[in-house]
Amino acid sequence: MTVEKLSVSTVQKFIPARNSKSRKGENGITLVVGGSYIYHGAPILSSIAALKCGTDLVYTCVPKINVAPTRAISPNLIVIPLVDQKLTLGAVNKLIGAFPRNLHSATVGMGLAIQERNSLLRLVKSLLDRDVRLSLDASALIPEVLPLLENKNVVVTPHAGEFKRLFGEVPPDSEGERIDLVEMKAKEFGITVLLKGATDIISDGSMTYLNEKRTPCMTVGGTGDVLSGLVAGLLSRNRNALESAAAASFVNGLAGSESQKKLGLHMTSMDLLDEIPFAMMPFDRIL
Numbered sequence: 001m002t003v004e005k006l007s008v009s010t011v012q013k014f015i016p017a018r019n020s021k022s023r024k025g026e027n028g029i030t031l032v033v034g035g036s037y038i039y040h041g042a043p044i045l046s047s048i049a050a051l052k053c054g055t056d057l058v059y060t061c062v063p064k065i066n067v068a069p070t071r072a073i074s075p076n077l078i079v080i081p082l083v084d085q086k087l088t089l090g091a092v093n094k095l096i097g098a099f100p101r102n103l104h105s106a107t108v109g110m111g112l113a114i115q116e117r118n119s120l121l122r123l124v125k126s127l128l129d130r131d132v133r134l135s136l137d138a139s140a141l142i143p144e145v146l147p148l149l150e151n152k153n154v155v156v157t158p159h160a161g162e163f164k165r166l167f168g169e170v171p172p173d174s175e176g177e178r179i180d181l182v183e184m185k186a187k188e189f190g191i192t193v194l195l196k197g198a199t200d201i202i203s204d205g206s207m208t209y210l211n212e213k214r215t216p217c218m219t220v221g222g223t224g225d226v227l228s229g230l231v232a233g234l235l236s237r238n239r240n241a242l243e244s245a246a247a248a249s250f251v252n253g254l255a256g257s258e259s260q261k262k263l264g265l266h267m268t269s270m271d272l273l274d275e276i277p278f279a280m281m282p283f284d285r286i287l
Contacts, residue, residue, distance in 0.1 A: 001183050001203075001207075003209075004207075005212070006211045008282050011246065014234075014238060014240070014247040015247055015283040018286050018287065019287050020286050024056050025102060026056065027054060027056045027237060028054070028055035028104055028236030029055070029103050029105075030055050030057070030058045030059070030105045030106065030232045030235075031059045031099070031232075032050065032059070032107050032110075032229065032232065033061045033095070034109060034110035035062035035066045035070070035110075035112060036063060036085075037063070037066075039110075039111025039113075040062070040111070041111070041222065041225075042110035043060055043061075043111060044073055044074070044077070045229065045269050046107055046110050046225045047074075047077050048074060048076070048077075048229065048273050049225075049227075049228075049229030050107075051233070052273060052276040053248075053251065053280055054233065055232075055233040055236050058077065059079075059080055060077045061081075061082060062081070063081075063084065064082060064084070067081045080095065082094075085113070086115040087114045087115055087119045087120060088115040088116065089116065092119045092122045093122075095123070096122075096126050105135070105232045106127050106133075106135070107135040107228045107229060107231065108135070108137070108140045109136050109138040109140025110137050110224075110225045110228050111139075111225070112138065112139045120140060120142070121144060124140070124145055128148060128149075131153075133154075133236070133241065134152070134154045135156075135231040135232045136149075136154065137156075137225070137228040138162065138224075141158050141165060143165070143167070146189050149189060149190070150190040153241045154241060155193075155241050156191060156192070156194065157194045157227060158196065159196045159197070159224065160195070163195055167185050169185075171197075179201055179203070179208060182203045186204050186205035187206070190205075191241075192245050194227075194248075196224060196227070198212070199213070200213065200253070202242065202245050203242075204241065207242060209246040211246070211250055213256060214257075215253065215257050215259075217256065217259060217260045217264070217267040218256040218267070218272075220268055221269065222270075222272075223256065223269050225269065226255075226269055226272050227249065227252045230276070231244060234251075251279045251280060251283075252272075254279035255272050255273075255275035258278060258279065259272050259275050
């Protein structure tokens with residue numbers, strides 16, 4: 001296995017240049033599915049993160065009880081209501097009929113209340129059948145989903161507890177053993193794994209990237225939701241799941257570092273969003 005620490009020069013290769021004559025939609029169309037009665041903010045953070053990293057169009061699908069506050073927080077969000085308060089088979093079937101045309105990527109799970117696991121599996125399969133590049137987080141990280149993901153353009157973004165729920169093993173404290181475990185699971189299931197932590201570990205089973213952040217302010221709630229939006233946003237422009245996940249981790253870390261410099265340990269995830277455009281600037285290229 002090859003292990004490499006992420007750097008600006010490496011990440012520059014992972015973020016495509018923008019064509020000066022491109023039109024709306026050609027720089028990414030992304031779907032975000034998340035939210036619940038309690039966690040209304042998670043899909044909002046993901047959606048704005050996807051927009052701020054350069055995605056042209058972001059569709060935000062939330063339970064109907066969350067539609068009004070989601071629309072109110074930003075005129076940039078295109079909101080698709082789930083017909084139920086949780087992810088049910090009926091709600092998924094209605095959502096499938098409302099999928100945007102030419103959808104490039106999606107992220108599912110942040111703050112999402114799931115009524116029945118089959119509804120999640122139906123949604124994931126429908127997205128993958130349409131060749132949508134996929135990022136899964138939070139409540140979408142259940143072991144039943146793994147057989148659907150093999151050798152597809154999929155990134156999973158667990159923290160240690162979600163990693164245990166998804167794969168049945170606890171990530172060890174030793175960094176070397178932690179890397180070995182992530183590589184093993186990525187290879188076994190044919191996916192890209194982004195294990196979040198003080199050092200993010202991103203692997204597809206053959207190549208592994210490390211992103212050491214040194215930003216304790218990022219323990220605040222919502223930074224993982226921002227990361228999920230970045231993964232999906234960058235996946236909408238680069239089909240390579242490993243490269244997009246690595247770039248998202250690096251940009252998220254840069255934004256967190258800048259927030260910490262300005263605000264110390266008092267950052268919120270909304271502050272993190274504000275730094276994303278500046279973190280992206282080293283990678284902006286126009287053809």
